[in-house]
Amino acid sequence: MSILVNKNTKLLVQGITGRDGQFHAGRMKAYGTNIVAGTSPGKGGQEVDGIPVFDTAAEAVKKTGANTSIIFVPAAFAADAILEASYAGIELVIAISEGVPIQDMIRVNSIIKRNGTKLIGPNCPGLITPDEALIGILPGMIFKKGNIGLISRSGTLTYEVVNMLTMNEMGQSTVVGIGGDPVAGLYYIDLLEMYENDPETEAVVLIGEIGGDAEEQAAEYIAKHMTKPVVSFIAGQTAPPGKRMGHAGAIISSGSGTAEEKIKAFAKANVPVAKEPSEIPGLLKEKLAKANA
Amino acid sequence: MKIHEYQAKEIFKKYGLPVPNDVLCHSVEEVEKAMAKKEGMVVVKAQVLVGGRGKAGGVKLAKTKQEALDAASQILGMDIKGLTVEKILLADAVDIEKEFYVGLINDRNTKSVTLMASAEGGVEIEEVAKNTPELIHKFPIDPLTGLLDFQAREIGMQLFGDVKLARKAADMLQKLYTLFVETDATIAEINPLVLTPDKKIWAIDGKMNFDDNALYRQPEIEAMREADEDELKEIDAHEKGLSYVKLDGNIGCMVNGAGLAMATMDMIKLYGGEPANFLDIGGSSNPQKVVDAMNILISDKNVNAVMINIFGGITRCDDVARGLIEALDTIKSDMPIVVRLSGTNADEGLALLKDKGLPTVQTMSEAAQKAIELSRVQES
Numbered sequence: 001m002s003i004l005v006n007k008n009t010k011l012l013v014q015g016i017t018g019r020d021g022q023f024h025a026g027r028m029k030a031y032g033t034n035i036v037a038g039t040s041p042g043k044g045g046q047e048v049d050g051i052p053v054f055d056t057a058a059e060a061v062k063k064t065g066a067n068t069s070i071i072f073v074p075a076a077f078a079a080d081a082i083l084e085a086s087y088a089g090i091e092l093v094i095a096i097s098e099g100v101p102i103q104d105m106i107r108v109n110s111i112i113k114r115n116g117t118k119l120i121g122p123n124c125p126g127l128i129t130p131d132e133a134l135i136g137i138l139p140g141m142i143f144k145k146g147n148i149g150l151i152s153r154s155g156t157l158t159y160e161v162v163n164m165l166t167m168n169e170m171g172q173s174t175v176v177g178i179g180g181d182p183v184a185g186l187y188y189i190d191l192l193e194m195y196e197n198d199p200e201t202e203a204v205v206l207i208g209e210i211g212g213d214a215e216e217q218a219a220e221y222i223a224k225h226m227t228k229p230v231v232s233f234i235a236g237q238t239a240p241p242g243k244r245m246g247h248a249g250a251i252i253s254s255g256s257g258t259a260e261e262k263i264k265a266f267a268k269a270n271v272p273v274a275k276e277p278s279e280i281p282g283l284l285k286e287k288l289a290k291a292n293a
Numbered sequence: 294m295k296i297h298e299y300q301a302k303e304i305f306k307k308y309g310l311p312v313p314n315d316v317l318c319h320s321v322e323e324v325e326k327a328m329a330k331k332e333g334m335v336v337v338k339a340q341v342l343v344g345g346r347g348k349a350g351g352v353k354l355a356k357t358k359q360e361a362l363d364a365a366s367q368i369l370g371m372d373i374k375g376l377t378v379e380k381i382l383l384a385d386a387v388d389i390e391k392e393f394y395v396g397l398i399n400d401r402n403t404k405s406v407t408l409m410a411s412a413e414g415g416v417e418i419e420e421v422a423k424n425t426p427e428l429i430h431k432f433p434i435d436p437l438t439g440l441l442d443f444q445a446r447e448i449g450m451q452l453f454g455d456v457k458l459a460r461k462a463a464d465m466l467q468k469l470y471t472l473f474v475e476t477d478a479t480i481a482e483i484n485p486l487v488l489t490p491d492k493k494i495w496a497i498d499g500k501m502n503f504d505d506n507a508l509y510r511q512p513e514i515e516a517m518r519e520a521d522e523d524e525l526k527e528i529d530a531h532e533k534g535l536s537y538v539k540l541d542g543n544i545g546c547m548v549n550g551a552g553l554a555m556a557t558m559d560m561i562k563l564y565g566g567e568p569a570n571f572l573d574i575g576g577s578s579n580p581q582k583v584v585d586a587m588n589i590l591i592s593d594k595n596v597n598a599v600m601i602n603i604f605g606g607i608t609r610c611d612d613v614a615r616g617l618i619e620a621l622d623t624i625k626s627d628m629p630i631v632v633r634l635s636g637t638n639a640d641e642g643l644a645l646l647k648d649k650g651l652p653t654v655q656t657m658s659e660a661a662q663k664a665i666e667l668s669r670v671q672e673s
Contacts, residue, residue, distance in 0.1 A: 027607070075506065076510070099506045101477055101504055101507035101510070102504045102506065103436075103474055103477055103504070103507065105404070106404055106405055106406060106436045107436045107437070109404040110404070110405070110435065110436045110437055111437070137576075137607065139605075139606030139637060141637060153552065154550060154551060154552020155550050155551075155552065155553075155576075155606075156548075156550025156552065156553040156576075156604045157550060157553040158552070159604050159636060160553060160604050160635070160636075160657075163604070163636060180551060180552070182399060182401050183401055183404050207552070209552055209555060210555070212401045212402075213401075213402070214401065217402070233556075235552050235553075235555035235556045235559060236555040237562065238540070238555075238558040238559050238562045238568055239555060239558070240538070240540060243571075244505070244538075245536075245551060245555050245571050246536040246550075246551025246552075246554060246555075246571065246573045247551045247552070248504075248505065248506055249401070254419070259559075276559075276658060277556060277657065278656060278657070278658060
């Protein structure tokens with residue numbers, strides 16, 4: 001087991017003939033991800049790296065049985081691509097595209113909810129179940145199969161933490177980058193619930209950052225519903241208010257969304273917060289030892 | 294992106310919201326000219342891109358032409374939270390029976406545009422939000438239907454308790470929702486929305502912010518942008534594919550990835566230093582990006598040491614190291630630098646940098662401590 005993706009995932013790459021799409025399709029395939037199709041309007045019939053290209057997502061799903069898709073199209077076209085996948089019957093869409101307008105994502109989330117499609121992103125690095133499926137732009141070589149789940153709003157900070165986990169012999173069940181935008185698809189609580197129900201996951205690392213109150217809500221959820229240990233890290237303690245820190249969602253507005261409030265919420269929920277990323281493996285070991293005692 | 298009150302009101306007027314007549318002035322002379330055509334009282338309002346103008350003395354009621362001139366000469370040039378007032382708005386004053394608050398935001402939790410409305414409008418709205426949040430009603434709007442007539446009327450009734458006024462308010466709320474969505478706003482706020490003794494409703498203040506990701510399709514909004522010096526630097530960085538925010542410390546940071554860049558700033562602070570900036574150079578090993586990033590850091594006079602923190606993922610550390618060396622050779626600065634590389638091919642990358650005589654470390658904590666040490670040496 002694992003969550004969301006595994007070796008049965010049949011992946012469709014939307015925007016496969018673009019520079020990023022082509023590059024990452026090759027990398028995902030080399031990792032062992034089962035890529036069954038790509039799309040690029042007007043380029044149906046071609047092949048990229050041995051992967052058949054179709055004009056539309058609907059055709060790709062019909063001919064190949066794709067159940068998951070990843071989106072590499074430019075931001076202005078991302079909303080349409082997500083909807084195309086959703087209407088084609090794709091169950092899980094991962095949107096890598098950065099810079100998608102918020103209004104587009106509000107509309108998209110409302111429609112895909114009705115269609116029953118799950119979305120991760122946009123503006124995210126994707127997700128990985130080590131040794132089974134890499135769907136995104138994550139560097140596969142730093143991951144190791146194991147029992148730690150990880151959810152994060154950031155990319156390289158995730159790799160930093162995963163690298164430390166792997167070096168400490170703490171492999172991962174599934175690692176999910178949910179993205180740095182204010183309005184996104186699956187979020188902490190959705191994923192915490194999946195990890196709680198996943199027999200392969202023993203503990204979860206939650207990497208948050210300033211902006212919004214999703215971490216506070218996650219803390220509340222953990223206190224009420226999680227039996228598995230959770231450890232966290234919050235980036236942006238030194239961020240000034242009113243300034244967007246790279247991610248569109250990483251902004252302290254009208255005094256809310258500060259790191260301080262989030263850390264306080266986790267402390268209240270008995271979730272240890274690492275002062276620096278390198279403390280995470282140690283905190284996890286402590287929590288796991290207590291849980292197994 | 295933020296805009297001034299007078300710009301927000303231009304958008305309001307375009308969408309048919311009732312806004313009292315106003316004139317934008319840049320000098321006392323312009324005020325004199327404008328007042329020649331006016332009768333009755335006016336409000337003189339500083340136009341600056343920060344909140345709390347009223348409390349800082351940037352908003353004054355003037356009963357006569359002379360009072361307006363006096364207020365204008367006091368407010369023009371005034372400093373409000375570090376910003377100099379260069380423009381003022383002369384707005385016709387209206388009699389106030391009651392002040393209300395209405396605002397739209399994009400709510401992350403409901404993933405919808407959410408209308409907030411309160412019968413307790415005015416300058417103390419933030420206090421109301423903090424102490425009595427139940428007095429601010431929240432209505433998530435379904436993006437597929439918009440704000441429906443009956444919904445808007447219900448909200449109008451909750452605010453005004455009178456059918457006739459509720460209908461008027463409903464029309465305004467729907468217009469506000471339309472303009473919010475059509476301009477890709479992130480905030481559209483009317484505070485206060487005023488009811489006059491003769492039962493008219495006016496938007497007498499307006500605040501709007503916009504989604505930076507949507508400016509590509511909002512040329513009219515983009516044209517309203519007024520950036521200060523720091524923001525110009527941020528925009529310039531953005532055009533070069535960098536994400537930069539200036540802070541007040543002295544240790545410059547250059548990092549790949551936004552989350553890691555924030556964590557790097559925090560780490561510097563944790564070990565007793567002060568970060569000079571947030572700077573995300575993205576994922577490639579392109580030397581030009583490093584050159585551009587270094588130039589930004591060097592141009593900040595407070596910076597006396599630089600910490601470069603790279604996690605090599607798909608872009609391998611040896612490629613990053615080659616890029617760094619090429620960039621640093623181009624720049625020829627004597628700025629003290631510490632480089633931390635980790636991830637794919639870190640050892641090869643670190644060896645390349647060592648050959649060039651650059652101080653290198655493998656962990657973030659070591660890098661932060663080293664950068665602080667370099668900065669202190671510069672200070673002494």
